[in-house]
Every structure is written in C-alpha cells, then in structure tokens.
Amino acid sequence: MNRPAPITGPTRSEAASRGRAIRVMIVDDSLVARTVLSRIIESAPDCEIVAKATTGEMAIARLGETSVDVILLDLEMPGMGGIGALPKILELANGGQVLVVSSLTAEGAEHTLAALSMGAADTLLKPRAGQFDADYGRALLAKIRALAGPSGTPDPGLGRPPPAALRRSLPREDPQVLAIGASTGGIHALCLLLGALPKAFNLPILVVQHLPESFMGTLARQLAAASNRPAVVAVAGTVAEQGRIHVAPGDGHMILRREGARLVTGIARHAVPSGCTPSVDPLFESLADVVGGRAIGVVLSGMGRDGVDELKGLKNVGAITVAQDESSSVVHGMPGEAIQIGAALHVLSPQAIAATLMAMAADRSAPDQSRNIQPGTDLKSY
Numbered sequence: 251m252n253r254p255a256p257i258t259g260p261t262r263s264e265a266a267s268r269g270r271a272i273r274v275m276i277v278d279d280s281l282v283a284r285t286v287l288s289r290i291i292e293s294a295p296d297c298e299i300v301a302k303a304t305t306g307e308m309a310i311a312r313l314g315e316t317s318v319d320v321i322l323l324d325l326e327m328p329g330m331g332g333i334g335a336l337p338k339i340l341e342l343a344n345g346g347q348v349l350v351v352s353s354l355t356a357e358g359a360e361h362t363l364a365a366l367s368m369g370a371a372d373t374l375l376k377p378r379a380g381q382f383d384a385d386y387g388r389a390l391l392a393k394i395r396a397l398a399g400p401s402g403t404p405d406p407g408l409g410r411p412p413p414a415a416l417r418r419s420l421p422r423e424d425p426q427v428l429a430i431g432a433s434t435g436g437i438h439a440l441c442l443l444l445g446a447l448p449k450a451f452n453l454p455i456l457v458v459q460h461l462p463e464s465f466m467g468t469l470a471r472q473l474a475a476a477s478n479r480p481a482v483v484a485v486a487g488t489v490a491e492q493g494r495i496h497v498a499p500g501d502g503h504m505i506l507r508r509e510g511a512r513l514v515t516g517i518a519r520h521a522v523p524s525g526c527t528p529s530v531d532p533l534f535e536s537l538a539d540v541v542g543g544r545a546i547g548v549v550l551s552g553m554g555r556d557g558v559d560e561l562k563g564l565k566n567v568g569a570i571t572v573a574q575d576e577s578s579s580v581v582h583g584m585p586g587e588a589i590q591i592g593a594a595l596h597v598l599s600p601q602a603i604a605a606t607l608m609a610m611a612a613d614r615s616a617p618d619q620s621r622n623i624q625p626g627t628d629l630k631s632y
Contacts, residue, residue, distance in 0.1 A: 271295075271296055271297055271298040272296060272297045272298070272319045272320060272394060272395065272398040273298060273300045273316075273317060273318045273319045273320075273346075274291050274297055274298065274299050274300065274318065274319065274320050274321075274322065274394060275299070275300060275301040275302065275303065275309070275312060275313075275316075275318045275320075275321045275322070275346075276288065276291075276299060276301075276302045276303070276322045277302075277303045277304075277305075277306070277308075277309040277321060277322065277323045277324060277327075277332065277335075277339075278304070278322070278323075278324040278327070278351070279304045279305065279324065279327040279328060280324070283324070283351075283376060284302055284304075287322060287351070287390070288302075290386075290387040290390055290391065291390075291391070291394070293387070294391050296395070297391070297394060297395075300316050300317075300318060301313075301315075301316050301318065304327070304328075305327050305328055305329045305330070305335075306327060306329055306330040306331055306332055306334055306335025306336075306339070307329050307330060307335065309321070309323070309335055309339055310335055310338050310339060310342060313339060313342035313343060314342060317344060317346070318343060318346040319346050319347070319397070319398045320346060320347050320348075320349055320394050320397050320398055321339060321343060321346055321347070321348045321349065322349050322351045323335075323336070323339070323348050323349065323350055323351065323352070323365075323370070324351060324352045324376070325350060325352040325361050325362065325365065326352060326353065326361075332350070332352065332365065333361060333364060333365060333368075336348065336365055336368055336369070336370060337368065340368070340369045340370075347371040347372075347397035347398070347580060348365070348369070348370040348371055349370070349371060349372050349373070349374060349393055349394065349397060350362055350365050350366070350370050350372070350373040350374070351373075351374050351375075351376050351390075352373075352375075352376055353375070353376045359464055359465045359467075359468040359469075360468050362465070363437065363465060363468050363469055363472050364472070366437040366438060367437050367438060367441045367472050367476065368438070369438050370438075371397050371434060371435050371438075371580040371581070372393055372396075372397065372434045372435070372580075374389065374390060374393055393434070396434060396553045396581050396583070397434070397580065397581065399581070399582075423543070423544050424544065425453060425544050425545060425546050425569075425570065426453065426454075426513065426541045426544045426545065427453055427454050427455075427456060427490060427506065427513065427537065427541060427544075427545055427546070428451075428453045428454070428455045428456070428545075428546045428548070428607070429455075429456040429457075429458075429506075429533055429534060429537055429545060429546070429547050429548070430443070430455065430456070430457050430458070430547075430548040430549075430550060431458045431459075431530030431533070431534070431547075431548070431549050431550065431552070431556065431557040431561075431584070432457070432458070432459050432460070432549075432550035432551060432552055432584075433459070433460040433526075433550075433551070433552025433553055433554065433556065433581070433583075433584060434460075434551060434552050434553045434580055434581045434583075435550075435551030435552065435579060435580025435581050436459055436460070436550045436551050436552055437459060437469070437472075438551075438580070439550040439551050439574060439578070439579070439580075439600045440457065440459065440473060440476075440550065440600075441472070441473070441476040441477075442599075442600035442601055443548075443550070443600035443601070443603050443604050444473055444476055444477035444479075444495070444604075445476045445477055446600070446601045446604035446605070447477065447604040447607065447608070448604075448608060449478065449479065449493070450608070451604075451607060451608060452492045452493040453492060453493075453546070454490035454491055454492055454493075454494060454496060454513065455479075455494070455495045455496065456484075456490065456495075456496050456498075456504060456506065456515070456533060457473065457495055457496065457497045457498065458498040458503075458504060458528050458529070458530045458533055458557075459497070459498070459528075460526050460528070460552065460556070461500060462500050463499060463500025463501045464500070465500065466483045466497055466498070466499055466500045467483055469497055470482055470483050470495070470497045473495050473497065474495065477495065479493055479494065479495060480493070480494045480495070481494065481495035481496075481497060482494065482495070482496060482497065483496075483497050483498075483499055484496040484497060484498060484499065484504050484515040484517070485499070485515070485517065486515070486516050486517045487514050487515070487516075488514060488515040489512055489513070489514050490506065490512075490513040490514060490515060496515055498528035498533070499517060499528065500527070500528065501519075501527065502517040502518060502519045502527065502528060503517065503518045503519065503520075503522065503527065503528045503529050503531075503532035503533065504516075504517065504528060504532070504533050505517070505518050505532050505533055505535075505536035506533065506536045506537055506540050506541070507536065507540060508540050513540065513541070516536075518532050520532075522556075524554055524555065524556035526554075526556050529556050529557070530549070530556045530557030530560070530584075531556060531557055531559065531560045532560075533557075533560075534547055534557055534560030534561055534563065534564055535560045535563065537564060537569070538560070538563045538564050538566075538567050538569070542567045542568060542569070543567050543568025543569050544569070545564055545569040545570070546569065546570040546571075546572070546607065547561050547564040547565075547569055547570070547571045547572070548571075548572045548573075548574075548603060549561055549572070549573050549574065549584050549585050549588050549593075549594070550574045550579075550584070550585065550600065551574055551578075551579040551580045551581055551582070551584070551585065552581060552583055552584035552585075553581050553583045553584070554583050554584060555583065555584060555587040556584060557584060557588075558584060558587040558588045558591065558593060559591075559593075561573075561588050561593040561594070562588070562591055562592065562593035564593075565592075565593055565594075565595060570595060570596075570610070571588075571593055571594050571595050571596070572594060572595065572596040572597075572598060572603050572606070573585035573586075573588040573589050573593070573594035573596070573597050574597075574598070574599065574600065574603070575597050575598055575599055575602075577599070578599040578600060585597075
C-alpha cells in the first residue's frame, strides 16, 4: 500500500487562528480505505478524526457520542449499509455534512445519487489501492473544507449579508425557459425545488449539475421521480419542450439556440473559467443571447463561482435571477458570489423559489407588479 504524498494546506498556526479543527468521522468497512483516508486527513493541520465506524449501525452509535462536521460514508457495507443508515445519520449529525466516498460512485450511480437526493452533500470516488495519490488527497481535503464551511477554509460565499431588500420585478413578457445551475449540495436542492413546483408551471426546465458523465442518465430519472414530470439528458438538437426537464450531459456544456420558432439545446465543449464540465456559464450566456429577459436563471448550492457572472448578464438583460439562501445551502459559494456581485434579484430556499415562480405567474395580471421581498420571506400567503 502506497503512503499518500505530502499534501500542502494551512499550517497549524493558520488552522489555529480560525478556531477548532474540522471534526471528521470515517465510516467504511475496509481497513485499507480507513487507513489511507486517515493518513490523508491527519496530514492536514486543520482536520482531525474524531470517530471511525465499520458499519452503518456503528456510525449511528458513534454520532450519539460525539459531534462531527463531515462524515465520510461508504455505501457498500455489511448490515444496513450506508444507504440504509443515511437518514438516521443525517438526523443525528446535527448539521454535519455527509461526503459519500465509495467505490460504487463509478458504476453504481443509482446508489450514489439516491444518497445525494436524500441529503448527502457530495461524492468522491474511492480509488483502488495504490491510487491514493497527492491529487486525490488534495481533492478530498478540498471537499472536506468546503463542506465544513466556516470551521475550515472559509467558503467564498459565506458570511456575507444579502441585500437588505430584493425588488421583485416581473419581466415585461412571459418567461420562456427556466435554467438552473448547481454543484455541491445541489441535487438535494434540485429535488426540493422541482418537487415543490406544481405541474401548472410548464416552462422547459434546463438543469446543469456538476457530475460525471456516467451519472447523468440516473440524475434525469431521479429528477423525473422527484418532480413528476419527464426528464431527459440533452443532446444537440433536443427540443426544449414545455413541462420537461433537460439535463446537461457530463461531457459538454448545454446551451440554448433557436431554430425557427423552436428552442433547441446544443452541446459546446470549449474551455470555461471554472474548469467545470458541464459548466453553467455557457447556458446562462446563451439564454441572454437567445431569449434575453424572457428567462429565469437560478443558482443553487455549490462550490466556486460557476454561473455567477453570466447570471449577472441575465439580470442585466431583464431576466428573473435567483440565488439559494445561505441557511438552506450546503455550500454557499456559487449563490453567495451571485449575491455579492448583485446578480440575484431573489435570495430564497429551494421550496420558496418554487413558490415565488408560481406566485409570479399568478400575479402577472395583478395591478401591483412590484413588491419588496426580504430574503427568506414565507411566500405561502402570496
């Protein structure tokens, strides 16, 4: 078994200046995996392992004894397994985030995406023995720090107050398409938003979620089940049909273009600043060009700032723009950055986003088409 190469990160003094270390629990029945993951985590001065477990049942018991910030969870274990234990783990974690680290994440997308839709925050492939190199260690620690939020390396979007009030402005013309971008924590948010969106909302829905290509078919099926509407993985020339969800493929960026009276998807493969494939930026940029202010752009939970600048571009051409609020986000990087640069007209939870979209549709004929909404407003009275 190869020892992981040294991984650079915060020094002990830098970690100490931010407060306590990130508390990590490892749940895996493989001794090799527990040992290697432990060495990676223990090499980081801002992280500490506070518990280990070899079954889901043991993880539940450990959570009753100690608090954690991040749980590394294998899915394939004896007994109830990771999937079976996940609901109770989330209940007992008291805000701690679950990172699925499992060999099933390559070929078992159904299991992994089921865990993510249930509330696990993110996923990372567990490589074979001998493949735990420095790059893998850096990726693991980056995800742990992002999920820990202020306890570790601060996420760029955290700790920034949203605007005091957000002007609710209806577009001059009816919207033609809803586009959503998401990353870490986004699958759970997508399921909440789309599940709360009534069938009466019949715009084409375009979704960009940061995931590998092999996951996208499964993601489409899960979103279809969560929303009770059809969902497909988009290819070049897919017609953006009303009432249907169109998921970006994992090997390119989904864009929108016009063919006569129809809106159809295209696939672009150029490099983007975020380095993500698929990226949200090309979709939002194409929306601004093709439908202008007749679009709705939404940025949900995620690391980094993919989609942020082009969301501002959508706002500038008169589109409705929305960012997920901090309290409901697993990682507030993407929506937090959107708020910071003034790209979001609305800052809401996923369920409130759904309520707002339906309220906008219902209010188009109302005399008063401009109201102030405070972030987090309960929209059930609208």
